[in-house]
Amino acid sequence: VSKEKGTIVLIEDRCKGCGLCASVCPSQHIQLSRSVNSQGINVAICDQNKKCTGCTFCAMICPDVAIEVYKDKIASKS
Numbered sequence: 110v111s112k113e114k115g116t117i118v119l120i121e122d123r124c125k126g127c128g129l130c131a132s133v134c135p136s137q138h139i140q141l142s143r144s145v146n147s148q149g150i151n152v153a154i155c156d157q158n159k160k161c162t163g164c165t166f167c168a169m170i171c172p173d174v175a176i177e178v179y180k181d182k183i184a185s186k187s
């Protein structure tokens with residue numbers, strides 16, 4: 110049995126803080142930052158306590174193409 114796991118890269122310069130990615134992420138891996146960046150935007154950030162499954166929903170919904178998803182297939186230990 111293999112389980113999909115993903116990693117995302119947020120391109121902060123492109124993010125306008127709309128929150129769509131956070132709203133579609135099934136594992137709540139993405140949230141909006143509580144503090145603003147140098148441009149006054151609450152950019153999307155990753156919650157490292159929550160696992161990304163590599164589903165790519167966030168990348169598909171982002172209107173500004175600010176997210177890249179990389180998938181890894183990891184064989185489960187059991």
Ligand code: SF4
Pocket residue numbers: 115117133134135136137138139160161162163164165166167168178
């Ligand atoms: S790829 Fe899926 S699980 Fe990973 S951060 Fe994006 S929406 Fe969430």
Ligand code: SF4
Pocket residue numbers: 119123124125126127128129130131152153170171172173174175176
């Ligand atoms: S959907 Fe894109 S622009 Fe909107 S908060 Fe997420 S990364 Fe930023």
